[in-house]
Amino acid sequence: GDSVTQMEGPVTLSEEAFLTINCTYTATGYPSLFWYVQYPGEGLQLLLKATKADDKGSNKGFEATYRKETTSFHLEKGSVQVSDSAVYFCALRTGANSKLTFGKGITLSVRP
Amino acid sequence: EAQVTQNPRYLITVTGKKLTVTCSQNMNHEYMSWYRQDPGLGLRQIYYSMNVEVTDKGDVPEGYKVSRKEKRNFPLILESPSPNQTSLYFCASRRPDMNTEAFFGQGTRLTVV
DSSP: OOOOEEEOOOOOEETTTOOOOOEEEOOOOOEEEEEEEETSSOOOOEEEOOOOOTTTEEEEEEEEOOOOTEEEEEESSSOOGGGOEEEEEEEOSSSSTTOOOOOOEEEOOOOO | OOOOEEEOOOEEEETOOEEEEEESSSOSSSEEEEEEEEEETEEEEEEEEEEEEEEEEEEEOOEEEEOOOOOOBBOOEESSSOOOGGEEEEEEOOOSOSSSOOOEEEEEEEOOO
């Protein structure tokens, strides 16, 4: 079945550090890929998405590129801020009526 | 404002006492679903609905029921809650399109003692 694997956390960085959060997937067909962010005490909100190979999703300084050859969708940001502290989930969907399959999530803490 | 609204946000209950968590969306979405979030496990789908009167089991449906009598509402029912249902619950909705994102509610923190 479909699955998403995220790197183990938590991750703690200093402000302005470079961020990479790894995400790899296993899926039948050609999934759409998503990154969701969950700020403390809130629900999940979409951070960015990519719907076909080599697409790059971007939002709020975050980027991720859909790499079909490595089945990966790593999240990057060049300079993190304290306000980026949150839980980040990688997810995929393989059909219009199929569910979102989530990774386990990773907690990011950014120190001033 | 487009939103998914869950109630209550927090609930502490006792084993065996039936409860309902409500979910309502104002985006006219056909597809709605319930997830539970547990540490180290991410989000797992409990039930989903592709439209009114159409519901189906997700990955972890045991101990839960749902109904979809109206397009906007998708309540989650725990007929006899047990401590292993202590979790953070999220309702989500979206259009039936592969590439669209799901919109999530704020979550319901349920504790069963």
